[in-house]
Amino acid sequence: MAQKWACVPETVxxxxxxxxxxxxxxxxxRILGSDIDPASLEIAQQNARKAGVGKLIEFREADATKMSLPADKGLIVCNPPYGERMLEQRSAQRLYSAFGRHLKYADGWKKYIISSEPEFEHYYGKQAVKKRKLYNGRLQCNVYMYY
Known part of the structure; x- marks a missing residue:
């Protein structure tokens, strides 16, 4: 895109x-996709096939708070449930805490976690190195980045 901007010299x-x-x-x-919910996993597989990348991703039904990491280092991109209703919110907060405890010693892994929870870092148990605002539909979220 920048190559079409008159204000940006071609050399730059x-x-x-x-x-x-x-x-x-x-x-x-190696790209792994996982979800604890089989229906959500099936939707993810269908979307990957539609995008033409279905054969590049290994899908697993797994609990993110318990699954073993397949290597010493890597990248985790996670979009856990947000819990927008009150009871669900408490459940989501417990999930964030469990996920934080599970990944506490995964030092070789970069983690990018999307959440609408303003107190996500508190529940996860660690301040993010960086945090960026984004919108998931109309819902304001943050991407919490851990290196």
Whole structure:
């Protein structure tokens, strides 16, 4: 997109592109998708197939607060339930706490967790290194980043 902006010299965006390509990970990787709910997992599989990436992702029915990590390092992107109703909110808060305890010693893993809970870091048990606002539909959320 920047290559079409008159205010950005071609040399600048070419250099940025080269730097990005140099940082690209070219080793082997494994993509796992999991959910505790079989119906949600089926929807995720259908969406992956529609996007043309179904064969690249290994899907598992698993509890995120108990599942073992398949390697010493990696990246976790998680969009846990938000618990927008009061009873569900308490349940979501307990889930965030359990997830935080489970990942407490996963030092080699980067974690990006999306939540609408303003006190997410409190329940998770750790302050995020970075936090970015985003909207999931009309719902204001944050991406909590842990390195």
């Amino acid at each position: 965006w070419q250099q940025a592109r080269t730097e990005a390509l140099d940082r690209e990970y070219r080793g082997e990787y």
